[in-house]
Amino acid sequence: CNTMRGETAGEYVDDSTTTTQVNGIIVKDPDAKYFKIDVTTTLGDVVLQGFVNSTETEGRLLTKIREIRGVKSVKSLLKVEEKK
Numbered sequence: 001c002n003t004m005r006g007e008t009a010g011e012y013v014d015d016s017t018t019t020t021q022v023n024g025i026i027v028k029d030p031d032a033k034y035f036k037i038d039v040t041t042t043l044g045d046v047v048l049q050g051f052v053n054s055t056e057t058e059g060r061l062l063t064k065i066r067e068i069r070g071v072k073s074v075k076s077l078l079k080v081e082e083k084k
Contacts, residue, residue, distance in 0.1 A: 052080060
């Protein structure tokens with residue numbers, strides 16, 4: 001399956017490890033841990049989709065994710081959920 005997408009076994013492990021690390025950052029964040037955020041990593045490029053409570057939370061997450069070894073880029077498709 002992975003070879004059909006042009007990934008080697010090492011790249012697949014690296015991407016899954018990166019995704020696990022990103023999810024760890026999200027879970028440890030005091031504001032983001034309560035929101036549904038999907039993480040996709042492909043060849044070191046991370047994409048975040050979902051919701052956060054503020055642009056500050058989004059910025060904090062992006063900064064920490066960029067520090068992960070092997071991350072080439074981070075694309076945020078996060079939306080700020082309006083407070084009710």
